[in-house]
Amino acid sequence: MSTSTVDAALTDEQLDAFERDGLIVLPGRFRPDEVREMNAALDGLMREDVPENIRERGSGVVRTAMGLHLRHELFGRLVHDPRLLVPARQVLGDVPLYAQQVKVNVKEAFTGEQWQWHYDFATHHHEDGVPEPLALNLHIFLDEVTEFNGPLMFVPGSHRDGPAATSLDTTTTSYPLWTVGPEVVGPLVERGGIVCPKGPAGTMLMFGDALVHASPPNMSPWPRRIFSLIVNPVENRQRTDGRADHLHHRDLTPLGAGPPR
């Protein structure tokens, strides 16, 4: 993967937009051949009967394939890619970052379930004892994302007053999720609206740990796979480790040096 550090860097304008909105979309960051290789690797990994493959409550198909950097060398290299790490470092400063979670969210055609309004830090804080909402979620679209295949919806600026109030939903989705209720989402949307980034495979998206988002079910015949790397400063690491390693990795080795040889 040959894109240089300079190419990967965000402009000052983009950094301002990220601070204001809590997310930024970066089209065309990964090439079609790279995306094809990721999808091919994923096809194999999804056939494995392992706890890292989380299945939908109803259909039993794989909803999320986790721990990917430990399961395939392609993803092992990808978590060190400057196109992911350079923007993250511009936001977080030049501090050691570890790979907190490395997964692909698979919204299969016709069966992909909805995700209620939530933000990731609620889980990271309540379940793992992460102190501050500093982690960044770095997405790569592995399919074209359209209005029809269960795209993520974000409330821009919903991170600005600090993490919103949450409650634990154990019924709607395939695993317990700290959700943000209508009485909280309503006023946030009134202020910031809703955006729904779409685009071809290879599009990159970065958003913050306290940004409120949701997604509708995928009712279309088109799958919607998204690679997701969550990076977190080592300084801000989890304080408890009650959850499985693939949900929050315990290896705090700083990213950026490449995989061990």
Next chain:
Amino acid sequence: MSTSTVDAALTDEQLDAFERDGLIVLPGRFRPDEVREMNAALDGLMREDVPENIRERGSGVVRTAMGLHLRHELFGRLVHDPRLLVPARQVLGDVPLYAQQVKVNVKEAFTGEQWQWHYDFATHHHEDGVPEPLALNLHIFLDEVTEFNGPLMFVPGSHRDGPAATSLDTTTTSYPLWTVGPEVVGPLVERGGIVCPKGPAGTMLMFGDALVHASPPNMSPWPRRIFSLIVNPVENRQRTDGRADHLHHRDLTPLGAGPPR
């Protein structure tokens, strides 16, 4: 309501498009003040505790308010409006039409449920014994319809080879629905794609009885009310009347003459 018959008529081009696609969108057919009056009338009707107000399985809020032309004079007049009837007659010919169903589908903010892929004729045929897929569904948006508040998605041309195969779903939605499975929707979408008409309140939409459609849940803070009049040629009336009158009205008095004085 003053729009003339000439204004209401579809052009030859629009009629061709309707024949090809099975639907047509007609922006700005109803004025903002008319829509406001409809919404005000509906607010009152929705507070009634009657069987015509169908409630969501989960939340208990009104999902569909039916039999409206018999419950409020505004809707009693609306079913005779040339803006609805003239396009319908252009498609069906100059034959007597009756009001088969008169409702508002309410997708309330945050709670509005999804509708699986289906077409209306499956219910009209299986439940009511309607012989042919001739009925037309005439919609008026009573709120702005956006990508976020549970808009209808249609498969253009899905009516062309005759009604698609169906099966009865008694679990997903708040009442039993004849749905079209993934193995049928997939090829239809491959041929025709998916369209999702959006637009301000007052937009009109007409679609045929065999056209495959669906809608995602409304996860947004914005409600999505749509008025729906289903007209059917008297000649093609129901052959059985096992369902409640508000689900398929038994009064075959031809539309267009106005309400009885």
